[in-house]
């Protein structure tokens with residue numbers, strides 16, 4: 108009898124162990140944009156690859172559109188370990204205390220994706236990700252979105268047109284300085300609140316790449332969209348350091364491979380996604396799309412380049428200089 112009980116206990120324990128071993132490791136990946144965007148698609152691609160490569164030992168739960176957390180909360184949740192993975196825009200690392208990331212917000216610092224990639228794939232990009240470690244965060248990759256448009260209910264052709272407009276921005280002091288340089292009143296606000304704020308007139312306008320503008324339907328509550336390409340918006344994919352380092356080595360390796368593939372994919376589709384979103388805004392007929400003349404663009408650059416100098420103390424003069432060197436940017440040539 109004793110032996111039978113012992114055997115049954117052993118069987119139950121073996122079963123429990125097997126069941127436990129089969130429980131997949133769950134990674135919650137929270138983000139604030141729609142699934143149908145460069146970041147949203149990148150996250151879905153990563154999920155698929157990660158689950159495939161780990162043969163189901165890892166389950167990635169993607170929570171898009173701020174369904175789990177808004178901008179500020181998701182950063183806190185990552186540090187507390189309530190979620191394991193995020194991809195906040197580079198403009199959102201200031202409140203975390205890593206304000207150097209705001210260099211990506213400097214107006215007109217990158218002319219195109221190629222220039223930007225020189226920085227993100229080079230020593231500057233790597234050193235910035237390293238700075239996150241003291242916050243309990245590991246930076247795995249940079250993902251592109253694109254170059255920003257400005258929108259409002261009045262045409263924005265010249266810097267003067269911004270005078271007195273309340274413009275929603277992300278939580279970046281560089282973006283704050285940018286809007287002030289244009290004579291606007293910057294309002295920091297979570298992404299999930301922007302549509303309603305525009306609709307109700309809490310703010311008058313905003314900036315974002317077309318993919319975000321279109322998928323949040325902002326163009327339906329903004330009469331004009333200016334193709335200004337005045338700044339870049341992209342992401343750092345980040346994980347909770349303690350969690351990541353506690354993963355079995357083989358799993359971590361497979362996830363890193365999945366991340367490399369997802370990064371290549373996300374960066375490949377970013378431009379096309381934005382071009383298509385802009386086309387969809389145009390087709391909707393809800394907002395008029397304004398293309399700046401070379402003179403108007405020059406006036407924007409002239410008004411905004413001073414932000415680089417204004418923000419040098421915050422970001423670091425040397426860091427800005429090293430980006431100039433990498434991209435060939437010369438503020439005097441604007």
Ligand code: LMR
Pocket residue numbers: 139140146194195196252277297298314315319340
């Ligand atoms: C915003 O808050 O405007 C965007 O950066 C959101 C995002 O993650 O693209």
